Every structure is written in structure tokens, then in C-alpha cells.
Amino acid sequence: MGYASAGIASHRLPADDYAKNFSDLTPPFTPHEAVVAADRCYFCFDAPCVQACPTHIDIPLFIRQITTGNADGAAETILDANIMGGMCARVCPVEQLCEEACVREHAEGKPVRIGSLQRYATDALMAKDQGQPFGRQPATGRRVAVVGAGPAGLSCAHRLAMLGHDVTIFDAKPKPGGLNEYGIATYKTTNDFAQREVDFILSIGGITIRHDMALRRDVTLAQLQADHDAVFLGLGLAGFNSLSGFPPFAEVTDAVPFIEALRQAPDKAAVPVGRKVVVIGGGMTAVDAAVQAKKLGAEEVTIAYRRGPEHMKASAFEQDLAKTSGVTIRHWVTPTGFEGREGRLVAASFTHAPPGLNGSAEPLSIPADMVLAAIGQTFDGDPLDGAMTLSGGRILVDAERRTSVPGLWAGGDCVFGGQDLTVAAVEDGKQAALSIDRALRDAQPSSQAAE
Structure with missing residues (x-):
């Protein structure tokens, strides 16, 4: 530059x-600090913090697990809903989401520090370097292409791999992670955390990443549809x-x-x-x-x-x-x-x-x-060659993140209504993966995935 x-x-x-x-903007909790912070939780029934979380993590459950000394169990609770729980603990605007909804915030103006507790649990599990607590279901023989190795794409790929599908991610950048790797302030994600989290996600197996592969320049949408049973687009905003x-x-x-x-x-x-x-x-x-x-x-x-x-x-x-x-x-x-x-x-x-x-x-x-x-930032729809319906300059999807084209799903910032939040992109990827899985299992073995 x-x-x-x-x-x-x-x-x-x-x-x-x-x-x-x-250095780290917010130093992580010590075990003692985590227990003290967790003890402030009321463990609400139908907790408003859960409703405010786009990925609907069971926050009272994981905080209770921390109070009982079960940090690994807390991490599994978090990651089952949000495989990027470690990154979201660092970059989510919790003051506008879960912590704003916290009953303690409304009563005292001092919420339970949900984000810091989430980081404590996920960091503790990842520090053990023993892989993730999730395994793969029996192989389905189905192949899914994911375009974009950002939060939406990685979340979708991970859930699909859990469900037994083989996934290939095509990403235009030399490193995976999307905005988590390239677009977040350095002091929020220190010690190369974005790449360590990607490695953690990929450790489930069944996911291959092809780098420096831009849609239309290096591979076309038609090729991806012909070679795979389903396609997910997590293109982000390139303009x-x-x-x-x-x-x-x-x-x-x-x-x-x-x-x-x-x-x-x-x-x-x-x-x-x-x-x-x-x-x-x-x-x-x-x-x-x-x-x-x-x-x-x-x-x-x-x-x-x-x-x-x-x-x-x-x-x-x-x-x-x-x-x-x-x-x-x-x-x-x-x-x-x-x-x-x-x-x-x-x-x-x-x-x-x-x-x-x-x-x-x-x-x-x-x-x-x-x-x-x-x-x-703006969405670049040129690589789509007019293949699907757009709204407001972005891809139009339904509640299951299906596009107007059968066999094609999308999520994250590239879709109409995208919230420009890592946690929302993760939820899009997860929901798309569940929808893709249903479509593939309902389809005849010889047929292409459809709605």
C-alpha cells in the first residue's frame, strides 16, 4: 500500500x-473469575439472553456447567449451537445481543458477562489441543460445494461434515476465515486465533478447502452444480x-x-x-x-x-x-x-x-x-451470471436459506437481510446445512439435490 x-x-x-x-483488548477470565461471574446468573427459564442470541446457545446451561467445574461440557454446549463460539465471544456485540437482554442488565445495569464466560469455556477446550467433541455420522456418499471460507461457509461445511456429507470449500483468498481472518481489528483476535479456530473446525474431517478459487474466474456455478449434489454460497461482500x-x-x-x-x-x-x-x-x-x-x-x-x-x-x-x-x-x-x-x-x-x-x-x-x-461494503453479483433472484442487490433466500434455484443455498452477508455479524452468518450456515441434509436424504439416490 x-x-x-x-x-x-x-x-x-x-x-x-x-x-x-x-495485545488482547479484553484479558480472558481466570478460573476463579469465571466462577464468580457465572454465580451471578439467575439461570432463567425461557431466558431472554437465549432469545437474543442469533445461534440460540443455551446460555443458562453452559453457565451452570461452568459453576460446576465442567468447562469442557460448557464448551460443547456452546459449540453445538455455534461452532465459532470462540470467535463470537471475542467479536460479537454482546452489549446489543445477549448481555443487553440479560435480566441483571435490566435490574442493575450490570449484565452477566456472557461473552467472557463463553470465551473462557471455548478457550479452555481448544487449549487442550484434543480436537473437537463432535464426530461424523456414517458417510452418505453425497458431495456438497461451499463457496466462501468465511463464517457462513465454514459453519455450513462443519455441520454438513457432522451429518456425514463430504464438503469441498472454494475460497478466493489464500487463507480461510473470511472477515474473521482479514477484516477484524487485530487487538480483538490475537495470537492467530482465527486460523486456530479454522483448524479446530476442520479437525472433524470430511472438509477440503481449495484456495485461490474465485467464482466465475476459476470455477463456474454451473460446474459446481454439475459436480456436486448441493451448493452453498457464502460469498460475503466483496465490493x-x-x-x-x-x-x-x-x-x-x-x-x-x-x-x-x-x-x-x-x-x-x-x-x-x-x-x-x-x-x-x-x-x-x-x-x-x-x-x-x-x-x-x-x-x-x-x-x-x-x-x-x-x-x-x-x-x-x-x-x-x-x-x-x-x-x-x-x-x-x-x-x-x-x-x-x-x-x-x-x-x-x-x-x-x-x-x-x-x-x-x-x-x-x-x-x-x-x-x-x-x-x-457491497455485494458483487456478477459471478452469479443472473442465475438467481436478487433483492436489494443481494441474494434472496427463504427461511431455510434456499435460493430461487433448486439445489442452491446461500447465507451470510451476501443474502438479503444479512446482518453483517459473524454470529448471524454462522447461524445462516448452520440452518442451510440442516436444510441441505434434509433435501439430500429425501432425494432419490440417483437424483440431484432439490428443494
Whole structure:
């Protein structure tokens, strides 16, 4: 990633600072801390936390198992519902899901720390390096293709393997994991956890991954349908919304490649960052990019968002994290262009129009030698060649994640209604796998899988 600006540089901080800055955001529980936290659970009947979890983990059960010293049993309870329970414990916005629904939260403003307890149990099991607690059912002889090795694809593949089917995953990247590997802040998933979790998932057997295989470029949908009994699409969002209509500057780029470069860099100090960074957007990607820019040594980092804090997709926790990390958040600002000097970026221009200005707006210039756009990702439907029905620019599926094409399922961010959450993608993959299994078992042995 090359930049023209002299203000963008690497190795801004003392070497020791990088290890500290990119260490675990939330230290894991000790066994004593886990038991103390678990003892706060009321073990509710028809627990609201379970209803709030997209994968419907039996949260009271796994917390009770922790209180009795059965961390392995707790992990199995979690992973049976969500095979990526370890990652979700790290990246799920629990403050908007299970912990927000917790009875303790409503009564005391202090929920049971469900996410930390989930991490405690799953980490304890994975640390034993004894594989997973699930085995495969007898082989069915059926073959399923999964396109995409992100959360939806891996979840689907794992459940299908459990059910006795053989799965081949086709992924465009050189490493599996999808956004878990390439798109999440480094301080949220330390010690190469994303790949360790993938290895854990694949240890069930029956799953083969073919890397650097992009749909249409290297394999077509028609080929996959001809060679397999069913196909699942977990394509994710490959495109970016762009800041169009503005003069181009090399120092203005998308936030996702910035996060990916940092995630994949063996030496974080070598990743260049500006002195004055502006991030445009209001979601989790914007916060991840802004906080990491600060941790790389940027002196001033500003998130510029076009509406108020209550409208930001980033949770209140994430917004507070940005602020405590030294990031300034400016609301009600809309980008209008960029200012340059001698071909180099010097500022980002906005209009500032908070409520109460009666429709008038004030010009605002924020000094910047680097701008990261985090204004959303888009689905690239070109590789589908118009084969199926889309809605809102994404794949339309039913409750079982079936597309309009018999024998073809889809899930995750690529489908209409996708929630841009790892945990929701995992649930899509799981439900699609169960639907595929029903379809394959109902079909005649010689027939192709159908609805």
C-alpha cells in the first residue's frame, strides 16, 4: 500500500509499544473469575439472553456447567449451537445481543458477562489441543460445494461434515476465515486465533478447502452444480461503497484494505499510517480502522459521521472504545471533498449540519494526511451470471436459506437481510446445512439435490 504523502510513515512508535497496543483488548477470565461471574446468573427459564442470541446457545446451561467445574461440557454446549463460539465471544456485540437482554442488565445495569464466560469455556477446550467433541455420522456418499471460507461457509461445511456429507470449500483468498481472518481489528483476535479456530473446525474431517478459487474466474456455478449434489454460497461482500465525485488522492483509500494489511502484517510497526487520519463512516469498520490508526502512532484521528451517535451502527461500547483510545468523533458532518497542496492531501472538507440549524450548514475542514472510507461494503453479483433472484442487490433466500434455484443455498452477508455479524452468518450456515441434509436424504439416490 503505497502513499504519496510525506505524512504517512511506518515505525512511528518505540518497538515495544506495538506489542502492548495490539495485545488482547479484553484479558480472558481466570478460573476463579469465571466462577464468580457465572454465580451471578439467575439461570432463567425461557431466558431472554437465549432469545437474543442469533445461534440460540443455551446460555443458562453452559453457565451452570461452568459453576460446576465442567468447562469442557460448557464448551460443547456452546459449540453445538455455534461452532465459532470462540470467535463470537471475542467479536460479537454482546452489549446489543445477549448481555443487553440479560435480566441483571435490566435490574442493575450490570449484565452477566456472557461473552467472557463463553470465551473462557471455548478457550479452555481448544487449549487442550484434543480436537473437537463432535464426530461424523456414517458417510452418505453425497458431495456438497461451499463457496466462501468465511463464517457462513465454514459453519455450513462443519455441520454438513457432522451429518456425514463430504464438503469441498472454494475460497478466493489464500487463507480461510473470511472477515474473521482479514477484516477484524487485530487487538480483538490475537495470537492467530482465527486460523486456530479454522483448524479446530476442520479437525472433524470430511472438509477440503481449495484456495485461490474465485467464482466465475476459476470455477463456474454451473460446474459446481454439475459436480456436486448441493451448493452453498457464502460469498460475503466483496465490493466497497466509494466516495465518488471527489478529486482523487492516493492518501484516500478504503478502510477494509487498511485493516486487512494490518491483520496480515508480521510486523505491525511496518504498516504506514498518517499523522492526522480521518475515517469517514459510523460502523464497526470505522471504529476498528480509527482505533488501530491511533495504536499505530497517528497523532490525531477523527471519525466523521453524517448523523448522530444514536444512528451509528457501531455500538455504544465501540464508540466509547474509540473515545478512550484518543479518537475524536464528529457527528452531523457530510463529506464534500478534499483539499490538497502540491498534489498531497492536507484536509478533508465537510458540511456540518446538526439538528436545529434550520436547514443551514456550516463548512468544516479537518486537517488530514490520510483518509479511510468506511461507508459500507457491497455485494458483487456478477459471478452469479443472473442465475438467481436478487433483492436489494443481494441474494434472496427463504427461511431455510434456499435460493430461487433448486439445489442452491446461500447465507451470510451476501443474502438479503444479512446482518453483517459473524454470529448471524454462522447461524445462516448452520440452518442451510440442516436444510441441505434434509433435501439430500429425501432425494432419490440417483437424483440431484432439490428443494
